[in-house]
Amino acid sequence: MPSAPHAADFRPRPKSRARRISELVPLAVLLPTLITTGIYIFVFVIWNIYLSLTSSTLLPVYDFAGFDAYTRLWRNPRWTTGVWNLALFGLLYIGLTTLVGVVLAILMDQKVRGENLLRSIFLYPIAISFVVTGTTWQWILNPSTGLEAFVKQLGWQGFEMGLITSRETAIYAVVIAAVWHAAGFVMVMVLAALRGVERDLVKAGQIDGAPMLRIYRRIVLPAIWPVLISVLIILLQFAIKTFDLVLALTHGGPGISTTFPAIFVYDRLFAAGELAQGAAAAVWMLIGLVVVFLPVLALNWALKRRKGGAA
Template sequence: MAQAATAPSARNYLQELLPRLVLAPSFAAVLIFVYGFILFTGYLSFTDSKMLPSFGWVGLENYSKLWALPHWWRALGNLGIFGSLYIIICSVLGLGLAILLDQKIRAEGVLRPIYLYPMALSFIVTGTAWKWFLDPGIGLEHTMHQWGWESFSFTWIKDRNFAIYTVVIAAVWQSSGFVMAMFLAGLRGVDNEIIKAAQMDGASNLTIYRRIIIPMMRPVFLSAFVVLAHLAIKAYDLVVALTGGGPGQATELPATFMYSYTFTRNSMGIGAASATIMLIMIASVIVPYLYSELSTGRKS
């Protein structure tokens, strides 16, 4: 009897232990290579590291140098332009496409994957494709000239005053379908009884969306904002593939600034300081969102 009782208890213990053993290597890898290196980067931002990590403590000197650099301020200004346009256009376009598909149109099954397809591509592929498309020598302008429209000109990618907007165009093309999917899920989650009651009261579709459905989708808007803001702050590969940060520093963003100062200008301390600032930016977006979600979960 004792052996029979011991066998099930041992088996239950192994069943509880096995998932932990399977997840332990992944957990350890994340702990070391994500959070460990985040802490290490934060530490380097207070040292005199140049080409290689160093442990000479300099306090806030790197942060003082960072905020005194016009290059850094240019990157922040570009982030403001890129981030605001990226979030607004993606949100408006995604909501419009979601409302279109929510009308139960016949081609929904075809349009939905078409809109979502760009998100399946890497930002490197997107940047390279749009670089070819916008290049005056081989892209849109060249094609229009071959078709006989000799006066057509579109040289934004070569113009330092407009190059940042080409990054916005490429980023919106890639992400708007994903935002559409988020809004479409939110639209499909609205209680039909509320909509039917409004229709019985004589409300038009425009009024229903404006007064009832869209206000009920505030959590979706917040989620979309957090995702897009996070992507905007850490945007790197799209810029490198599309413009390389140029012409000049016209499309420089904090992520490309961090890379250039860390690996090409041998100023690892300043690069680490800029990376820490980026982490604070992302945390300022994500932490309040997580706090609101957890508070809502406790109340419910």
């Protein structure tokens, strides 16, 4: 009869040298990127904060001027207008993009004909840059060359749209272009999550006689909340960093009606030669990102904890 195994037989064998080296290869490959990213994020953020506390104008001056740049920043009507524009744009952009993306995903989840073609069409805008999107919509909404001119050529001479030429409506032109650009991306993410939901839950709701709208609202959408949180975070950073879309579409005008904090930072740093004020504006944008992301992360944590407690 074979002898019983000893306790020494179950001890983990020491790793060979080749195996230890192979485990270090991924870290060695990623290390230069991690170091570069760390320098880019932390070192330059600290340098930017220090620069905002100086009296730098065209060139950096490493003195200490306190919060003078921050005080002058909030007295600048262009900055305050940009902040309000960003708040309005962010609410409309995130809300409408999420709504349109979820509705499209639910419709595509009904196994419609030509789903692959439709999915590619809806996803196509995210494949092009914001500059191309802004230029395209600038041409479409231009009264002399776009949709308004086309309708007038058909005989409706009294037709006027003027979406990007009016101070009151230009911001909504930016929202329309941004929603068109990102709605397909949201649709694909939500659709992938919908396909991962257990179909037995949907069938159980149908057997109970619940309409599909209620099934999606009460069963399906709560089941994919992690994806919805991810979508919200991605759209938040898109909104706060909006720059090239506005620059290509409206150039921040008419006047300053569509100026954004990112455009203000760019102008202060490179056009106006106000390094300290531009750095202060960048610091406020960083604070805004943190302030906006913390509630979202807290909500994500609370939902996970609730789900874990329910389990």
